[in-house]
Amino acid sequence: AQTVTQSQPEMSVQEAETVTLSCTYDTSESDYYLFWYKQPPSRQMILVIRQEAYKQQNATENRFSVNFQKAAKSFSLKISDSQLGDAAMYFCAYRTYSGGGADGLTFGKGTHLIIQP
């Protein structure tokens, strides 16, 4: 079974600074997907960014980018120019690439990101 580990329960960053959230995972599969989800106080789960394991290029979405190290099984999220609205729980998630059935996501325990004004 796959596991996802987020070793930082809480991170704090000054507004406009850059912060990196860590995520490692364990799998024996070669094809899979990795995700970062944001959960603000409203508790809705919002997809931030997605990475396909077969792609070497790191995914980027505006101020959000990832550092995907497949050999190290590491998938960190970098948030540039942090804004107050970025304050939330951030969850790293893994999904197998089955090509068939509707596979569930395996989530890490989350990192609580605090933005200091």
Added chain:
Amino acid sequence: EPEVTQTPSHQVTQMGQEVILRCVPISNHLYFYWYRQILGQKVEFLVSFYNNEISEKSEIFDDQFSVERPDGSNFTLKIRSTKLEDSAMYFCASSENNLYGYTFGSGTRLTVV
């Protein structure tokens, strides 16, 4: 932007009662999911549903749970006899295919008293 809609947003029920949580997935999506998040803990997969049947379920999804797509738009999660430990946030999600991430609903907060 299309949304996954969940109702109610908060439900309080007595222990031992049956509860049905409702979800309206995005209309052209084919895969449907339920997840649970106990307060302060990580999000856990419960079940996935495709082509009118359960595709995959976790060990949490025991005989007390069932899912149904009663018509072309709704997707429901039923808990037959609720326990205190069923208190959690329940998220519905849907996806167009199984290659990418999902769109999650806003969740239903279930409180069992």
